[in-house]
Amino acid sequence: MRGRYWAGIEAGGTKWLFAVGERSGPPHCTCRIPTEDPERTVRRVAEMLAAYPLVGVGLGSFGPIGVVPERADYGVLRATPKPGWQGFPLRARLEKALGAPVRVVTDVAAAAWGELHLGSGRGLRSLAYVTVGTGVGVACVERGRFVGGGGHPELGHIFLPRAPEDEFPGVCPYHGSCWEGLASGPAVERRTGRRGEELAEDDPVWPVVAHYVAHGLLAVTYACAPERIVLGGGVGSRPIVFRLVRAQFSALLAGYTSFDAPLHAETYIVPPALGDQSGVLGALALAREEFSA
Numbered sequence: 001m002r003g004r005y006w007a008g009i010e011a012g013g014t015k016w017l018f019a020v021g022e023r024s025g026p027p028h029c030t031c032r033i034p035t036e037d038p039e040r041t042v043r044r045v046a047e048m049l050a051a052y053p054l055v056g057v058g059l060g061s062f063g064p065i066g067v068v069p070e071r072a073d074y075g076v077l078r079a080t081p082k083p084g085w086q087g088f089p090l091r092a093r094l095e096k097a098l099g100a101p102v103r104v105v106t107d108v109a110a111a112a113w114g115e116l117h118l119g120s121g122r123g124l125r126s127l128a129y130v131t132v133g134t135g136v137g138v139a140c141v142e143r144g145r146f147v148g149g150g151g152h153p154e155l156g157h158i159f160l161p162r163a164p165e166d167e168f169p170g171v172c173p174y175h176g177s178c179w180e181g182l183a184s185g186p187a188v189e190r191r192t193g194r195r196g197e198e199l200a201e202d203d204p205v206w207p208v209v210a211h212y213v214a215h216g217l218l219a220v221t222y223a224c225a226p227e228r229i230v231l232g233g234g235v236g237s238r239p240i241v242f243r244l245v246r247a248q249f250s251a252l253l254a255g256y257t258s259f260d261a262p263l264h265a266e267t268y269i270v271p272p273a274l275g276d277q278s279g280v281l282g283a284l285a286l287a288r289e290e291f292s293a
Helices: 038-049 090-099 107-118 179-183 185-190 205-223 239-253 273-290
Strands: 004-010 015-020 029-034 054-061 103-106 126-132 136-142 229-232
Touching: 004 107, 004 239, 015 273, 029 038, 029 054, 029 126, 038 090, 038 179, 054 090, 054 107, 054 273, 103 107, 103 136, 103 229, 103 273, 107 179, 107 229, 107 273, 126 205, 136 179, 136 205, 179 185, 179 205, 185 205, 205 229, 205 239
Parallel strands: 004 054, 054 103, 126 229
Antiparallel strands: 004 015, 015 029, 126 136
């Protein structure tokens, strides 16, 4: 049967989200399944999408994952801490199960694409999406292209100036005290002994987290100069974190940029307009752009 639908998939460490639609317009359906072992998850994906003859699929995946189409490891998961997934040829398995080609980007890149075209970045030429949650991820889009060459950016693993009197060793299994190791959801839980959603807005951990997020956003600004930064994720979207990050970012910036006009944190650092649908809707938009009926 000739395909008439496009699908977007956001593959996360704990759940997968789907959106299916025609060439344009809102998706016909959105749904989710839990992340299980690789083969079982792929089978569930095929079952969920079996009723839709597909033209193509956009996949925004957790990683690290190969994102360069010309390379043999395109769509292959790399050194992921997710048990059973390291080395799994995700793109190839999905293409076989779905009978349709798959475009692969990272989950945060899919979110950046969704926000640029459908959300907080509509009308702009460039945007950075930063998620601070289970991990820290950054993706930048510039004039219709993702910033990256040999792979995808891993700015969540840069080292940042320490917050005053912060001696926390970090939780990153590779770098310890990188941005992700100091300010991610697991870092908040290790610091406090409680999950972030259980903590009050006046908990002393939030100014520490905001210190690292603000420094990270400053690095993104000076490295990529996006017209806007969308800050999301379970930690990044906390109202107290947002307020503190904007204030600290402005202080760190000290008025120094290469932009034509002054940057105002209130309009430069914004929440995702698409909420938790940024990634899956961005993946659907990528599929529609990449594949023709």
